[in-house]
Amino acid sequence: MNQNTHLKTDVCIVGAGPGGALLSFLLNRQGISTILIERQPHLLKSFRGEVLNQDGEDLLKKHGLYSLVAKRGVLPLEQIQYWENGQIIHTITPDEQQSHVGIHVPQDHLLEVIVSQSRTLENEHILFNTVMTGLLHNKANKTVGINIRQEGRPASIEAAVIVGADGRYSAVRRQAGLTPDIRKHGYDLLWARIPAPAGWEPAVRMASMDGQQLALFSQFGGYVQIGWNIPQGAFTKLREQPFAPFVQKLVAAFPCLADSVAEHIRTWSDFVLLSVESSFAESWAQDNVVLIGDAAHTMTPTGAFGLNAALEDADVLSELLIAMSVDQFKSTEQLQKLQAVRGEKVKQQLARQLEMESSFQQRYESFQ
Template sequence: MNLEADVCIAGGGPGGSFLGYLLAKKGISTIVLERHSGIDKEFRGEHLNQDGERVLKKYNLYNKVQEAGLLLMERVEYWQHGQVIKTVTPADGELHVGIHVPQRNLLSVLIQESKPYQNFNLLMGTKVTELLFNKNGCVTGLRALKGEQEVTIKSKIVVGADGRFSTVRKLAEIPFSIIKHGYDLLWAKIPSPRGWEPTIKNALINGKQLALFTQAGGFIQIGWNIEEDSYHALKKQSFAPFIDQVIEAFPELTEPIHQHIQSWNDFILLKVQSSQSPTWSKDGIVIMGDAAHTMSPTGAFGINCALLDADVLCGVIIEALNNHDVSAAQLGKLEQVRRADVEKLQLQQLIKEESYQDNFKVPAL
């Protein structure tokens, strides 16, 4: 199959899909590739902050996502010995301390809003395999596999929005450096008990963070920090004492935990790391979101950064196409606008992680 478009976006997550919608709306022929065959894949970073909310409202998408289903967090709590010792409530003028948006709800809105544009094409179940270059080394498209079928796409600009393990970044030979955070994360999901309020609850167990994130649809996401690279050894130990510590911290979860977390296999391991790249662009190609700057889970900045990247990159791409300039310098304008803010947030994440235990210190009388 041979296709052609002004822009080819590899990665149909929130950032890539949002960029695809923005470009299609501006009349730019756009192809979005997503390696998964559906939008219901497990996705842990589903919290919007005020930045993500603002950019969706800017394009009249927030109300549509709200109709699909989201949940406003009323407060953040820190628990110790069965009591709340610290509470964070919405800032003046704000209605929440975060918004849980199931990825399928956000993506379904972005896809449905893009479909009416004839210049928009979404290829699910399609994996990038090769970049195409001209004699001057400028990227001119890519090859991919849709099932067993090879797809060749000629485009003026390729966008890598394909996440922390970006194939596009690797094929473009864009270097990156990994920032270690000293911990990994175990995720699990359970139904919320009757009367559970939309909150983010934190506890400290053996010096490690345990966080409960209320989710839309009547669920709680459990996130438990463990020592980096310790999961293999941890799985050799008895499961019961480990999970009993969660129940001790939050006894009201005893029943759903016993019903839905019965072995180590009911957890999902996330290797925690962030990353930075010395450049986000080369001639004909630009990376964004986690492909350009992986974020750690702290503060739930990842999805919001990807949406902000897409908003800026749309304008950069329009300028590039209008001026017939797809050089690294032109596409690098995304980086000029966004790098400082992203790296500031990455530093904030490290500081928050290092100071997490301070939230449980009782002030001296």
């Protein structure tokens, strides 16, 4: 792209996460032109939400994507187990109609399938290494697109509608003046991924550690993802303590992890710290800008709702846009229909997360 490159499209989507990638595919399939921009150079992301729930699975099936993702590699989780001192004290198995309690889908598998399906269509246009730097305004101060930098070079994209699918720290949301109501949840998360012990059945394993949730998620490819809740803001102090007694608690809870932990979690730096918060933007649309997924409503990892909610937003917004004329894309009233359709369910899921987080210890103790 040259210095003054100016691209044009019907729908400009910022962020090729699950929400943005799916929206682009669904619109392209109906002949609507999109430009999807992604600041990363590729789709290979790690440490992202990767458990698909029934809503997400149904949605991928509805659009003929699930079988392709499954072929690329997924891992259905067979049980939720509650553990104490190295023993299972309670097991939750799937409902009669279901064969699993969730599906681990590596995010790069999901994104690669969606993007490769888009690439078979005429209207697909994805730009990697491209970051949105601001909204583009015309002389009458109306938003007519976005300014970008692609590999350091400035350019712009003119579009009838701009979709902020750019995640929890959304620049689109900020630029459009849409403020999120942010809530802290009293805990942060230590996150690590290590090889699973041989023969471990695919499951979610829970333990209580000093009254906080410690969760292990089996992953495709023979891994286990560790999500260890610690009190909010406690990591700086924790890091000053000796590491060995801390990590020993993990091994005491799950003794069969001993070898893998000894080899792969040796210092505090082997954990990634995630600052946990949720948010809900009061309004998801302003002028011809609309937000989906984490940009509109960030969820905590509890209950595996976030990725699935982003896919559902994309599905609903695609249906709304497909039913509109391109002129209507510029109507805030039309774009606000997304929140009218999706807002209540998202609020219920946010409330459910709070309830699950506050009742974890009580639920755990009821199994003892």
